[in-house]
Amino acid sequence: MQSLVWATGLLSLFHSASGAAVISSRGDETVPITLDIVNAQLAPDGFTRSTIVANGTYPGPPILVTKGQTLVVTVNNQLTDSSMRRSTSLDFDGIFIDADDTFNEGTPFVTTCPIGPNASYTYTLPLGEQTGTFWYHSQLSVQYVDGLRGAIVIYDPEDPHAELYDVDDESTIIQVGDWWQNSTLPMLAGYEATGIVPVSDSGTFNGVGRYNGGPEVPWPVVNVVQGKRYRFRIINQSARNVFTMSIDNHNLTIIETDGVSTVPHTVDLVEVLAGQRYSVVVAADQAVDNYWFNAPFVGGSPARNLHQNATLTRAILRYEGAPEEDPTTPLTSGPADGVALVEADLRPLIPEPAPVPDVNITLDLVVTAGKAIWNVNNVSYLPPQTPTLVKVLDGASAAGDFNITENTFILPPNATIQVDFPPNDDDEAHPFHMHGMNFWVVKSNSSDAVNTEDPIRRDVVGVGAAGTTLRFRTDKPGPWFFHCHIFWHMQAGLATVMLADPEGVRDDVHPTEEWLDLCPAYNALPAELQ
Structure with a gap:
């Protein structure tokens, strides 16, 4: 270590x-x-x-x-x-x-x-x-x-926020993720044939997990010293699963959301979508003992994979001086009556009003029943053979320069873009992720409130039953991928490209020879090596 x-x-x-x-x-x-x-x-x-x-x-x-x-x-x-x-x-x-x-x-x-x-x-x-x-x-x-x-x-x-914690190092990085025991190519073929997203065998906590019927892999241990305060940096590295983080007998004070410092906000449980990150401060102020660090998840029906047991994703929070043994309390999903994070309650430490929009875009998400096909505004994204950036550098600027299946929105420079996701009936929130920048969450899927004065900024936001509105700026020229971070859905077409200022791209972007060589080398490979 x-x-x-x-x-x-x-x-x-x-x-x-x-x-x-x-x-x-x-x-x-x-x-x-x-x-x-x-x-x-x-x-x-x-x-x-x-x-x-x-x-x-x-x-x-x-x-x-x-x-x-x-x-x-x-x-x-x-x-x-x-x-x-x-x-x-x-x-x-x-x-x-x-x-x-x-x-x-x-x-x-x-x-x-x-x-x-x-x-x-x-x-x-x-x-x-x-x-x-x-x-x-x-x-x-x-x-x-x-x-x-x-x-x-x-x-x-x-x-x-430095005065709020004492320890922030490699030992306080918390990485949770979904894990499959099969490799992706056969699972992807099965998804494409049935439209059913593969259900993970297990979840992992800092690279360690358990599954029904499997060996009792030793629980990961997070060590603390009584009286100290710890900044735990929680990262959901899933391709699908949503994790809810909590620690028995301890609360969590959120101080960062996707790289943005927030006004300290104390809760008992934090739901983390695929791709999202939170920093939480935890005070080691309880009796010297072992406590469960809970990370149960949801992600498809466990009936589709009998290995799955969401309560087996966890670690031990072990105080210095405690015996090296499991906590004596039951394996739960966290406090039943605990205060859960409501995303709309988060505020940035440095408030920044969301600019008035210059362009409004509505994105409707629809799945084709029984098939692995997702559509955004009736278009299922397919990656082009020639990358968007190459096309733009070669002069592409208008909608007709791109295939319809590239789902590319051409945006003016130095503008504020509002994106509205209407409420949908899907049973899971889609974590939409913006590459290269973040955005103002003007309306969170967690609330009906609209906040343009001091909304949280982040780069992954849930899109679901309540509807979501966000705004971003086109101050940086470039084609920025904007997609669902459930990667099975992304692969099935749930993605767009937000192309900001094509002329600016040609003015600002000057690739290296190493980058220019990537496409000819890749295109020359036989399919089995791609």
């Missing part, structure tokens, strides 16, 4: 032998990271299967950096297992991409082409003033279901 410490105002790292994470002192220096994308035989829930992972681990190594640095990530594709995709592409969820770095954004067939086997690519990402909790994952098809996911934390040496 590695630990992070504050010393003379700088954030430093004690390295483990594996060198799993990299962080350097505060400043504008470059931080190089190497991720080898490999197939590895792993058993997160006790069932061994071939996986696709970064540097041989699930989740992948945490990327720990500091505000103002430039992150340089070299991805080496070393995949060989033909039961899964052999190419790959990395997305850095929530990281704001500068307009002139759009080609490093990592979305296959929108801003780039995938990286083929035995090839490498280096993503350069200036982090600027951004801070908070983020994550990386494969953006190709549903590949991250096979394991390619990991945490990113951008620490702020001047964190306005």
